[in-house]
Structures are given as structure tokens and as C-alpha cells.
Amino acid sequence: MSDLPSRAVSEADYMLGRDGDGDDDAIGQTIMAELPVTISLPRKKDTDKTPQQTIDEFWSKFTTKAPGKATTVIPSNEYAERAARRSNKAVGTTTQASFEEAAAVCKAKVAKIVKECRRVNQKYRDPHFDLELDLKWGVRDTLEMLCNMQGEKAGSGFHPKSVKRVTDVFDVPKFYIDGPTANDVRQGRDGDCWLLAALCTLSNKPSLIERVCVARDEQVGVYGFVFHRDGEWISEIIDDKLFLTKPDFDESVLERLLWEDRERVDSEEQYRKAYQSGSGALYFAQCEHANETWLPLLEKAYAKAHGDYQAIEGGFTGEGIEDLTGGVTTELYAADILDKEYFWKEELMKVNDEFLFGCSTGMWGAVWGERKGIVELHAYSIMRAVEMDGKRLLLLKNPWGKFEWRGPWSDGSKEWTAEWLTKLDHKFGDDGNFWISYEDLLRKYQAFDRTRLFGPDWKITSIWTTVSVPWTLDYHDTYFKFSLAKTGPVVLVLSQLDTRYYRGLEGQYRFELNFRLHKEGEEDYVVRSIAPYRQTRSVNVELELEAGEYTVLIKVNATRDLGIIPIEEVIRNYARDRRDKLVAVGMSYVFPVYHPHGLRRGPDAHSKGKMVETKEEKEAKKAAEKRKADKEKEKLRKQEMLYDRDSHYLKVKAHQKLKEKKEKVKAKQKAKKAAKGATSEPQAGIEDKKVSETPAPEDKTSDAAQTGENTKAAPEIAVSTEPKVDDGASSSKPGESETKDDPSPEAKDVPPPATEAPEQAAEGEEPKTAPAPPSEPQKQPAEEEKEAESSDDESTISSVSDMTEREWDIRYRRRPRTPPPVAPQPQQATAEEEDEFESNPWNAVATVGLRVYYKVAEEDRDKEIVKLRVIRPNPYAKKGGGESESEGEEGEEKGKEGKTSKGLDVDDSAKDATLEGDRDQRRKSIMSSTRPAL
Template sequence: MSVESSETSSEAGYLNQDAEGRTVMAELPVTIPPIPKKPKQQTPQQAIDDFWAKFTTKAPGKATTIIPRNEYAEKAARRSTKAVGTNTQTSYDEAAAVCKAKVAKIVKECRRVNQKYRDPHFDLESDLKWGSRDTLESLCNVEEKSSSDFRPKSVKRVVDIFDDPKFYIEGPTANDVRQGRDGDCWLLAALCTLSNKPSLIERVCVARDEQVGVYGFVFHRDGEWISEIIDDKLFLTKPDFDESFLERMLWEDRERINSEEQYRKAYQSGSGALYFAQCEHENETWLPLLEKAYAKAHGDYAAIEGGYTGEGIEDLTGGVTSELYASDILDKEYFWKEELMKVNEEFLFGCSTGMWGRGWGDRKGIVELHAYSIMKAVDIDGQRLVLLKNPWGKGEWKGAWADGSKEWTAEWLLKLNHRFGDDGNFWISYDDLLRKYQAFDRTRLFGPEWKVTSLWTTLSVPWASDYHETYFDFTLAKAGPVVIVLSQLDDRYYRGLEGQYRFELNFRLHKNGQEDYVVRSISPYCQNRSVNVELELEEGEYIVLLKTNATRYMDKMPIEEVVRNNARDRRDKLVAVGMSYDLAHSKGKVIETPEEKKARKEAEKRKKDKERQALKKKIMDARNRQHYLRVKDHNKRQEKKAKTKAKAQVKKAAKEAAKAEKSRAAAEEANNSKEQKSGPEKEKHVQVLSPSQSPEPDSKGPGSESSADPKIETPSTEPEKTSTDALLNTEEHPAEIPKEPESDETSGSIKIEEKVEPAEDTAELKNEGSKTDEGDKSQEKEASQEDEESSDESDVSSVSEISDRELDIELEHPAAPPVRPPQPPPEAPEEEADEFERKPWNAVATIGLRVYYKVSDEDKDKDIVKLRVVRPNPYAKDKKEKNDGESDEGDGEDDKQDETEGKQEEPKSSKGLDVDDSSKDATLEGDNEQRKKSILSLTPLVK
């Protein structure tokens, strides 16, 4: 085909060249567009029900281990299955002892090989040289990966940075703190707050060997203390002299004598050379090393960007933080006297602005979206003043009582021991504090007189938040002050693997046997890691109902996708963060209790019995159906057999009649031949006539006498009629009757005319014989069928009952389903799953309850609090299952167990709504007085 002709060709093709260079036309396959499906018509309610059916996953759950076959997570899970009361100091002492043992072992090992310690799990130098950035960046859990802004240029050890390094110089103080290029002002503000109370920061760094370059720290995580080991390498802002280009060129142009040493002293020496946090003193090192250990504990430096001061104080002290808001303070006088005035004693305080994240800049020197530490509160000469600290080390309040304001006199400078200067320390009045700062982080500290009992569990969170069926209950053996904390796992420790859901916690405390609740937690706006209440409780049994609200962020990837995206390229990072993830989630691993195990076995037995009954019914139905078909087939065969037998009898009678007719004809022929032999021989003329055509014998002829001979029987022209079939049979095959010889009047001889060929007679006789043989064979076949049918009589008589052994075999080895031929492809493609069906709701949270309580010296070894988690038993026999006709053949123990399980679920069902939830009004019954009593919990709610 030429090019010109191809240009006018059909659009269903394209031009191509063959091996000889000729342009040819290649046809493209014609695709027929699928026929669009008509939308299924639904009522509005059906559409909504269908949407919610697709919205929630059919397989709820959460990945609890990232590392394959993580035996460490399994060991940790076995440790946290039982709630045991321990002193708040015990966990710290254990972690500190482990940390000291680690440091001692590393020191011994390094001195043996004459090498400084290098941390293989958080190696800053290899990370910077190879560009892996594992110590700087977290795992990416969004579609569009964005690299962090951290750009350190070099790494050096402490002894190479500081001329005379000292871990502490006159102890750790708030004035030492200077924030670096990391957004961890909340952590540094927490350190400033800790510095007001002696020995708090010293408790964090428990062991070190500065010559070997190893440091050991402890941090509080999810209710217990952990240890962390680091080396002494730190990031710097400037590159090394040999690896730089621009800096070296500029420096050599300025300094020509020993330029490398001068470059090091200017750019890579002292605290000012550090990329991240630094101390004010040039040779003090505690702050950058503590920040590095905290970053390693959370995976990297990026993981500690952004946070709240209260959370930092919790991690450094093991206390419990409450989020307070200036607008929510009921009694400002009480807040001042009973809380702020006790700062650095029972409480530590931080404050912040711009909690809604909408402001930026400053309010008279106070920076938005920034955390400050409350260092001191004083009440002198009627003036209520508060000392604050900016962790930046600069930037101060510019209002009343600011440095250089008119309120300051020489007397006040002496009273408050204050000096002017932009060092980040400034005083502010109590009224201005409440006006300018929106949120306060109050952290309660626990001394050795406090004990704690904790327990964790995992539960699914529905889209419509309500109090869960799972709840905690505890028994308090002695009245006293109690702090109840409901918390979730701190996902900052496994940043990138936190998933798509953010959880907000609430709980309600009830005393067992009372409808009215004792107290409710107040949900914080910002800090969602935990909620708590502090109050005095009487001894008794208490129930903690849980309420969790989940928010889904679709821009974040699920955990399984993050693992898939990082398993190949960031193995070391995924292993490090995944280990923290596994250890954290091991706390909430649901361990089956003996009661649940018993209920599960009973449920499995009920299920197996149901399966056996269903299988038995199925098999017996099949057998009865087969029996019915066999009986029906047997009856048909019997009817057919009877008809065949009747036909055979008719045929047999006809054959016997024909045979008798032939024998009579043969006898007559024999007599005639005998008479002919006795008489003169004449020409024989034989004429075969049918019985209907035989003429009447002539009475005058000589044959009349022979025909009248009584000894010769004239054959009957009509055989015996037994049935209609026999009559039809005789008409088709009439008997051949020989004609009587005619008399010759002239000669008196008999003429016999032979008009039938002998060969035809022989063939006819053979055909008749073969038909007879076939009839005999058919009779034999029918006889054999009769024998087989008689042998099947026993099978038709009854249906055999299936045995237990047959049922067991069928259950263990079910019959394979019949292989069906492949179905033709559908004309139209199946309807594509919508967004919610592809990615359904699957929110699962790991939640723990901690109960802190004060004990006296005599009660230190007693279990004052016994805590347990109550879960709805998925294997319990419910009322619906009982009413479905299932027989309760068990003894009274099963009924007793059912009653117990029902009592366990009673608190949730009867306390499902809050008093300020207007939906409760619809559940109330009775007149106004009765409804008021129900609201006040004077009478039980109507279920």
C-alpha cells in the first residue's frame, strides 16, 4: 500500500514498514466500550445504610509489630500483662541502675581496645558523610516527601570542640539554656523549669565517662523510665577547614599565618559553634548532650520539633501534666494561692501563647506560638509577680515590670534580686500573666510517698464516639488523695509510624453501685497524650468509663505503606523506629484471661456443634432427596417393567398361536401329500391363500368329504384375542393357511398350483427365527434388569442415619466443591469500589490507665489499689443466640456465668450518656418529678 493510499485509510490503523521498506497498514484491535451499569435505585435510608456498611472496615485491627519475629516485643508484652502497684521511685531506680551498668560496660570495653566510644545506632558522622540523614529526618508518612531544613556542615567530638569541656559549670541552671536550630523550645522551656528545683536535671543524666566519650540518660515514657546511651559527637554549623571551599578561601585571604587553627577557633570552637542547643558558657556541655540523647530516644532531631512544655516536663520528671486555660479558671484567688505559689515544690509550671496556631509575631515582646517557663511566684507588699524565662535566652516582656519600666525602683531590684539585661528573664504581674498567656502546663511531681498501678489495653474506636464497652475498674483499699491518668502511647517515639488517626481521650469515674459519676475529665485542646483528674477518694470499688474520639488525616499514609516505602532504602532507620513502635505496642497486647479462654472454648464447642448439626442436616437432606429420587425411579422402572411384561405375554401368545397354526397347516399338508402319493400322480398346483380369501368348499366335490372329516381340524382364521396389542400383532403377521385342493371334474384328479418360491419361504423362516432369537435376548436382558431391580429393593426401602464418625470425617476432610467451567467475562466491568470501601474506617488505639495514690510508711508493702480491665467477651452467649432455638443443655454454671457477664456490662449500658448530653432527655420516662430524679441519679435510668 502506498503512502498516498494509506493516508485515506481507516482511522483504526497506523502506518508501518515491512522488511523490504514498503509502507504497510497495521490494524489496531477494535475496542468496544463497556456498557455502563444503570445505578441501582435505593431509598434514601437504604443509601445511608449502604454507605455506613462500607464506611467501617470488616476486619478491624492494628499492626502491633513492625520488626518481623521481634522476640523483644514478646518479652515486653509478658511483663506488662499484670497490674502491680510499685513505688514511683522504683521504676526510676531500675532504669538508672541499668543505665549505669551499660556505661560501665562500654567504658571497660573501650579501654580494653584503646578507642573512644562511637555509637553505632546514632552515628552523626557517618550519617553526615554518607548523606543518609537518619539522625536528622523521621520516616516519611506523606505522599510528597519534603526534606528537613537541617543543614549541619560537620561533626566533631566534645574534646575537639571545647578547649576545656565541663559537663556542669556551677550546676545546671536556666541561664545556661540557649535554643539552637531545632524547634524544641518546649523541651528547653521544660529544662529551664526543672532547673528551679535542685537535682531534677541531675537525675536525668545518671552516668558518664567524658574521657571515653560515653553518656547515659534516663527519660520517662508511657508510665515507666527508659535508659539511653550516646557518644560525644555533636553537629557544627561550619564545615571542616579541608572540606570547605568558600569559607577557606575567604579565611586564607584574611589570615595567612596558621589559618587552619585560626579557622577552627573562630568557627568550630566553643558552644557557639554547635548547630543545635548550646549552653551559655563556652565550655559547658550538659545541654547539647542531653538534647542529643532525647533526640536519639525519639529517633532523630526532627522528631522533637514542636511540642508542649508539660509533655517535656513529664518526660524528664515522671510527673503528670494538666492543661489549664486562663479563660477556664474559676477561682483566680485559689489558682494563685494553692497552685502558682507552690511552683517548684509540688508543681512545675509552663505557659504558652497562640495555642490555636493562628497568630505570629509578638505581643509586647511575648512571642506567639512559643513556650515559656514559670520560674518563681512572689507576693510582696501587695504585688503579685511572676518570673518567666524565655528559652531563647533573649526576647522579653515590654509591659509593666519589664526591664527599665517605671515600676522598678532600687528597693524592688534588691527585693527581687533582679538585674536588667536581655537575657530572657523578666517579671510580669499576675493579672498580665492571665491576660497575655492563654494556656498553662501544670505538672504534679511525685515523691517517694506515692505509688502507682498501671494497666494497658487496645480497643477499636468507632466513628461515632461514645463510651466504650471496654472499661477499667479498680479497688481502693484506703481513702486518700488519688491521681487518675488515662493516656495513650506517645507516638513521638516512633514518628512516621503513628498512622492516620489522632485520638482525644476522656473518662468518667463512677463508684460501683452508684448511677451518678464522681468526676469527669476535661478534654484538653492541645495536649492529647493524656487526661487526668486529682481528687480525694473514699475506699471502695470504682469504674472508669472510657470515651475516645478519633480524627482521621487522609494526607498521612497507613503504617503498612510506610513500611513498604522504607524497607528497601532506609532499613536501619525503619529498624530503629520500628523497635520503639513494637516495644510501645507490646504494652497493650490483649492477653486472654482464664474466663475468656473458658468462654472461647465453649463458644468454639457451640460453633462446632452448630456446624455438625448443619452438616448433618445437609447430608440427611441430600440422602432423603436421593432416596426420593431412587424411589421415584424405582416406581417408574416397575411401571415400565409391567408394561413390558404385558407386551411380552401378548407377543408370546401370538407366537404360540402362529406356531399352532403352522403345525396344523403342516399336518394338513402332510395328509394331502399322503393322499396324493396313494393316488395317480398328477400335476401339482399349490395356491397359498390368506384365511380371508379361502373359498367355501364345494359340497358336491370330492373334497367335501375330506373337509368334513372330523379327524382333520380346520385352522382358525382368528387367533385368540388377549389384548389390543395382540390383535394388532396378528393383523401384521397373519397365519398362512393352505388352500384345499380343487377337484377336476373331467379327470377326477386334484390340481395343485405352486405359486410360492421355496427360497422366499426359507428366508421368511430365517427372519422369523432371528426375530425369535432377538426376542429371547431381550427377554434375557429384561430378566437381568429384573434381577438388578430386585437387588435394589433394599436400598429403596429406607434411609440410613449418618454416624458421628462420618460427621467427623466430613468436618475434617470436606468434599471438594465441583469444578465449574470458567465463566465468560462480564459484558460490563464490575462497579469500582468507592473511596470509603477502599479505605474504610479502622481506628484502633492503645490506652492505659495509671492510678497514683499516697501511702504511709506502714502501707508501703500493701496493695492499696487493684486494677483490671473489663472487656466485652466476644465469645459469650448472648440472649439472641439463646432465643434462636439453641438448647441450653449445660448445668447451672453456664447460666451463672451468663449472669456474671451481664452484670459486667451493666455499668456501660446504664451510664452511657453524660448529664449535659441532651440526648439523655429522650431516654427519660415518667412525669417531671420522676425525670428530675432520673437526672439526679436518685433512681436508675430506664434502659
């Protein structure tokens, strides 16, 4: 570290832009040459700020100035870019179309693999989800997800001992034995009871489970499944390898020694039959029948679709049913049911028809209460609902296959008679199936997952967008609009991306969704979504809507967990050591789903949120850039004019000083000669003639002294008492230099090179770079000699007090912008502490989508009933001009007015302050347009 200059810089020199050594170098230049740029002073508390200023400064640091989100996390993002370039227009289609397309793609994949394997006489081995390679080499990519928790390491607690194919585990393997049923389901060592409960629920409705597995070749060992994901169906291909609980006979010395403690006919074969044969040998889910295979293979396909077995631990039955059926799940709470009679007749009694139901208890997880055999924090399936002989009873299923309800109507309770056993076709046994009364169901279970199923008479239109979520919770400026051509039942679903598909890369923010529906022309909203406590993946509302135009305002609540590592750090942590895992998860994070016919209804994952500028937005952006350029040009013109006027004034003043100086020198010379006496009259005449005919040396160097260059002297400029005001039309710009080849009249007024701008006189404008103050003219040797001879006379240099007020103003505007440096003490030479909110600001960005389900008649199948679009604020639109949307333009003022009037909910305490008029008018503004939710 270099030392500071030892000389002190006076305040006067600093104000004049001098560094104290007699020349006119800008002080800032001297400092840059001698001060190290690494010096920073410790932060000092500003006691002059008001509390409001302190708060405003905090919020300015709290939120990032450039909100954004990573949409690609792996190098190869060609597919995501291609998806972003496609049309953002929402296309309506039947709810079955997406499934049929995904099923067709899945069948084509399986057929191609089968053909390939038969060609080389090899069974299929899945290179992207190879259990055997994973276990033998200890990679654990199929078992463990990427860890993104601070201070923790990846680990799942899963410890399978071996891997074998289905044909090596099952003696006579059958995918289905009497079809898939709830009694087949047995949970393994994975915490996916929610998924298995969903499968139990699906088994009540024929063909629901069968259509999930759309293609298979058991001899080759390849299976194709389809799952519903973010509003689209996707396909997944797996091989038939499964994890087992016991190691192979030859690979475990301990197991072999224990087994061979006595003589056996064939120890290895008996070991295999005892520990590695049948469903009971599997590490994860298993069927009740020893030779049935559909459940463990479906669970494996579902785990692969989400990355690994750990990723499917913990969840909700309703979400599992959505993923397996494409339905829409609503989270209901027993305490919130308004009409229990309606809930029984119109909802529970329609189980396995229009709805599927799951239930759970102990949702808060705070304490373990006594619920007579019902396991808390565990998912159950509602299999049947019957009303018979004045009794309302429901059949429930525990996916564990054991642990049942011990209250009224449980196995062996006093309520059972031979007649009731026959009517309900029930058999006692600890198999996980039990009956419970409607009253006890509402008393013992706190939450219900109701999934609406869609038949071929339903259509869907969807679109996605990305919003920056502020810390302050409010409805966003980005919203959805749709038009409904016919009155009918509608299901609105606002959803976010399913983060389970890319666990480890979900980021620090957790989002909760809400929306509000408005009808065009009505002041109050139609209905609001009810935010769920647990299932935050989506919110929905089901109601009857009249034909018309509707607006859906969205409200996203973000919470941040600093204990989670940001995405960019996770990528750095695993890019070297777990490349294959990072690529696999990154593909789910990024890549899209395509329509087979080339139409994009909505890409998958974060490529959905990529904004593609519309024609209107491009035009508005171009106009905004032009306005900005025009403004900067006008500002520059004013600065240049001010610069030219100031430079001209200083030149005139300098020229006047030089002229006065010459006259003083001549007067001194004449005075000296007069004092000595004229000894030779002709010689004196010759001297006077030389003085009069020869230009003063100052004239030749005046301009060069100002520009700092040894160039040819420009013609002498006219002297006036006031500087001439230039209109800027012919003035030269700073930085242009006089040249010998350009003796034009304009060249003589070229200002000196800019070192710092004069401060802009107009209020609110920033100063530009301006030249340093002109230095004193250089002295010729003859003149210096003459001045030396007259050193006892009056000084020829003007004092500072001779400067005019305007000269002081110009000097002030050209002063250095940095304060004079102070040499830091050794103990003060510490790095400035960085503000924690400035270094890691709030940057919550969510990708959300709206799906509109609507029922259509047969004759309306080919008609466009719903037109859906996203309206987002145009950052380039001129204030008071227009707001661009994906399908057109609307006035910005109109949008602002609508947003202001709809910004607060009716039960928001702050809404009272926004009401206008007298008491009756205020009451009318709340009551007149309110409509009940259906």
C-alpha cells in the same frame, strides 16, 4: 478470552439443572468449564433498595470486619512476644522505684562501655547514633525521620557542616559550671523550644536536671541519660560527638579561600577558634558559657531516644516536663479558670515545690496579635511567683535568651525602683528573663502547663490494653476497675502511647482521650476528665477519693488523615533503602521495657496492647467452639435427613418408571406377535420363557445410571407408592459409592454424588451441596432396537407435566445457584469498580493505659492500696452467661445494664430520652448522686 457457548439455555432446562444438550449435567459445571473467571460486570445502581437499606449497606462497608493493629513492624519480634506472654497483672510500686531501676541499668551500661573502651584504648563511638558517619555519607538518619506523608519526601531542613567531639570543640569542657541553670539555655536551629522551656523550668528545683544525666565518663566520651516514657523510665547512651555550623578547614574550598584572603600566622588554627570553638560553634542547643556542655548532650540524648533531631521539633512544655521528671501534666486555660484567687494561692504560689509551670499564647495559630514582646506559638517557663507589698508578680523565661515582655514590670518600666530591684534580685538586660503581673499573665497567656511532681510518698499502679475505636463516639465496652483501700488524694491518668518515639510509623489515626469515674453503687459518675485542646497524649484528674470500688469508663475519639501513608506502606518504602533507620524506629515501636527483677509492670510501645487470654477466656472460647460445632452438626444432620428422603423418593419414582417402561415394551412385543400370528407355537413358548426368566437390562443399570459409575448393579429396591422416611441412623452419606465387596443392604440406598445441596426446608438455615437430578437410565442396544421398531407408537418417555409437585420442589432446591450467563458486550467487559470504603475501611485501634497515683503513709508503704484491672467483653461468652475479666468473671447482663445506664453524660442532649418515671423521678435520677469534682 474464550467465547460463550453458542447454544441457548432454555429457562426450563436451567430450572431443571440441564444445560440444553440433552444430558443432565449441572449448568453450573458447564459454565465453569467454558466461561473465564475474570469476567465481571459493571456496577449497577440498585433502585429497589430503600434509603435505610442503602445506609445500612454503607455502614457495613465503612468499618472493617476484622479490626486490628500491627504490634510488630520488624522481623525480629522475640522480645515483644516474650513480653506478651508475661503476666498482665498490675503491680503497685513507688514513683521513685522505676527511676532508680532505670538509673542503675544506665550506670551499668556506661561502666561496661568505659571498661571496654579502656581495654582497646579507644574513645566511645555510638554505632546506633553516629553523627559523623551520618553526615559524611549523607545518610541523614540522625537528622530526618521516616516520611509518611502522601506526595512528600523525607527532609528536615537541617544542614550542619561538620561533626567534632566535645574535647575538640571546647578548650576546657565542663559538664556543669555552677550547676545547670535557666540562664545556661540557648536554643539552636531545632524547633524544640518546648523542651528547652521545660529544662528552664526544671532548673528552678534543685537536682531535677542533675538526676536526668545519671552517668558519664568525659575522657572516654560516653554519657548516660534517663527519660520517662509511657509511665516507665528508660535509659539512653550517647557519645560526645556534636554537629557544628561551619565545615572543617580542609573540607571546604570556599571557606578556606575566604579565610585566607590575607596572611595569617596559622590560618587553620585561627579558623578553628573563630568558627569551631566554644558553645557558639554548635549547630543545635548550646549553653551560655563557652565551655559548658550539659545542654547540647542532653538534647542529643533526647533526640536519639525519639529517633532523630527532627522528631523533637514542635511540642508542649508540659510534655517535656513529664519526660524529664515523671510527673503528670494538666493543660489549663486562662478563660476556664473558675477561681483566680484559688489558682494563685494553691497552684502558682506552689511553683517549684509541688508543681512546675509553663505557659504559651496564640494557641490556635490563626492570627498574630500584638502582645508587647511576647512571641506567639512559643513556650515560656514560669520561674517564680511572689506576693509582696500587695503586688502579685511572676518571673518568666524565654528559652531563646532574648525577646522579652515590654509592658508593666518589664525591664526599664516605670514600676521598677531601686527597692524593688533589690527585693526581687533582678537585673535589666535582654537575657530572656522578665517579670509580669498576675493580671497581665492571665490576659496575655492563653494556656498553662501545670505538672504535678511526685515525691517518695506517692505510689503508682498501671495497666494497659487495646481497644477498637468505632467511628461513632461512645464509651467503650472495655474499661478499667480499681479498688482503693484507704481514703486519700488520687491522680488518675489515662494515656496513649507516645507516638513521638516512632515518628513515621504512627499510622493514619489520631486519638483523643476522655474518661469518666464511677463509684460502685452510685448511679451518677463522680467526675469526668477535661479533654485538652493540644496535648492529646494523656488526660488526668486529681481529687480526693474515699475507699471503695471504682470504674473508669473510657472514650476514645479517632480522627483519620488519609494524607498519611499507612504503616505497611511506609515499611515497604524504606525496607530496602533505609534499613538501619527503619530498624531503629521499629524497635521503639515494638520492644518492651523490663523490670530488672523479672516483673512486668507494663511493656513499652505496642507490645503493651497484645492481648493474652485469661483462663476464663480460654474456657469460654472452648465452650463457644463446642456450641458452634454442635450447631453445625445438628444442621448437617437435618440436611442429611432431608437429602436421604429426597434421594429415596427419586429412586422409587425412577424405579416405578422403569417398571412401567418394561411393561409397555412387553405389551408392544406381544401385540406385534399377535398381529403377525403365531407361526410356531413351541418357539413362542421358549421366547416367553426367556423374557420371564431373564431380568430386564434396566434393572442392572438403574443404580449405575444414577451414580454415574460402571459398578455392579445393586439388588432391586422395593417399590412403594410413598417413599419411606429414613431416620438417618443407617443412611449413607453423599459421596459414598457402592462397591463389589460391600453387598450390605445399606449399600443399595447410597445416594448419588453431590453436586449441589438441596435447599434447607427449615427457615433461616443455609442449603447444603446436593446431587444433580438423576439422569434417565441407560438403554441397552436390544431395547433401543425394539424402541426404534416401535417409533410410530406412543412415546415411552414421561412428559414434564407428569412430574408431581414434590418433584418440582426437589428440582427447584437443586437448581444452580448462579444465574444463566449473558455474553457481555465488548464495551461492558470492564472491571467492577471497588467501593472506596470497602477497600479502605475504618480500622482505628488504640493502645491505652490507666495509671493510678496515690499518696501513702509510711506504715502503708508495703501494703497493696490499689488493685487495678482491665475488664473487656468476652467475645466467646454465651449470651446471658458471663463476662471474663483479667481477675475473674462478672455477669454479661450485669455489665450490659451498667454500661447502658452509664452510657450518656449528664449534659448529653440524648440523655433526656433515656430517663424513666415522672418528673420527680427523672429529676432525681440526675441530681441525687451527683458529686462535684474536687
